[in-house]
Amino acid sequence: MPLSIEPFDLHGRPCVRLRHPGGATTDISLHGANVLSWKPTPSRERLYLSPNASHAPGTAIRGGVPVIFPQFGARGPLAKHGFARLVAWRFTGVHEATPFGESAVFELDDDEHTRSLWPFRFGARLHVALAADALQVGLEVLNRDEAPFAFTAALHTYLRVAKLSEVELDGLESTPYEDSARNGTPAPAANAPVRFEGELDRIYAAAPRALRLRDGASTLNIESEGFRDTVVWNPGATLAASMGDLGAGEHLRFVCVEAATVMEPVTLAPGERWLGVQRLRE
Numbered sequence: 001m002p003l004s005i006e007p008f009d010l011h012g013r014p015c016v017r018l019r020h021p022g023g024a025t026t027d028i029s030l031h032g033a034n035v036l037s038w039k040p041t042p043s044r045e046r047l048y049l050s051p052n053a054s055h056a057p058g059t060a061i062r063g064g065v066p067v068i069f070p071q072f073g074a075r076g077p078l079a080k081h082g083f084a085r086l087v088a089w090r091f092t093g094v095h096e097a098t099p100f101g102e103s104a105v106f107e108l109d110d111d112e113h114t115r116s117l118w119p120f121r122f123g124a125r126l127h128v129a130l131a132a133d134a135l136q137v138g139l140e141v142l143n144r145d146e147a148p149f150a151f152t153a154a155l156h157t158y159l160r161v162a163k164l165s166e167v168e169l170d171g172l173e174s175t176p177y178e179d180s181a182r183n184g185t186p187a188p189a190a191n192a193p194v195r196f197e198g199e200l201d202r203i204y205a206a207a208p209r210a211l212r213l214r215d216g217a218s219t220l221n222i223e224s225e226g227f228r229d230t231v232v233w234n235p236g237a238t239l240a241a242s243m244g245d246l247g248a249g250e251h252l253r254f255v256c257v258e259a260a261t262v263m264e265p266v267t268l269a270p271g272e273r274w275l276g277v278q279r280l281r282e
């Protein structure tokens, strides 16, 4: 059954609400093609959007699902996390013939501005598919240049939690990680679920594809394809309080579980295409 589309404005930015016949909704801002909200039922918001987020051009929205492309973090010459989250994307409608069946498609193509930052011709597509109990977000990148290019990328998903002290992330027990909160120090597998006690910023290379977030009685299944790595982030109390678009205590309301390709950049030959997907399911 077709998704319905409702355009609206938030903080002066055009947004789209997709509504599933079963009652689920998801909101996407054209600024960064940033998913802002996912409600499997009208009273259950699954994503975190900071009340202090900026929605202005040239800034990144703090929350939802920021699209990180073509550079993760400070791993290259571009501004942190690249430019895709800072610029306006186009909404092309809901299409049937996408890699995921029926999904809303957002487009970002290279232009003078992007080429002044990153000198390649590319087409990026964000596919957002909404089911009764699931949200699937896919990032597709096409090399339209005459030269190969390499990029890193992520879907920087902010998952809303009710009680951070009780949250556990399962699935990464056996994977060593790079500890970004300690200057990238390598750390051995923890042999335990991830718990959030203070600042946590980790890159799990070649991580398992299926994770589970437990928050009291609530669970969320998180799967990815195409993305090799997983980044897990919570800023902790001190950093959250110092961030203008977050604020004191806001770290208690989310964890970021990011489908990412960070450790080994993706290289695309001219005409080649890459697809990375993150799927959230109740």
Ligand SMILES: O=P(O)(O)OC[C@H]1O[C@H](O)[C@H](O)[C@@H](O)[C@@H]1O
Pocket: 060, 073, 080, 081, 156, 180, 201, 202, 231, 232, 233, 256, 258
């Ligand atoms: O503040 P931002 O640029 O949005 O970055 C937010 C966070 O993103 C990722 O999770 C990185 O691993 C963190 O090191 C970073 O602090």
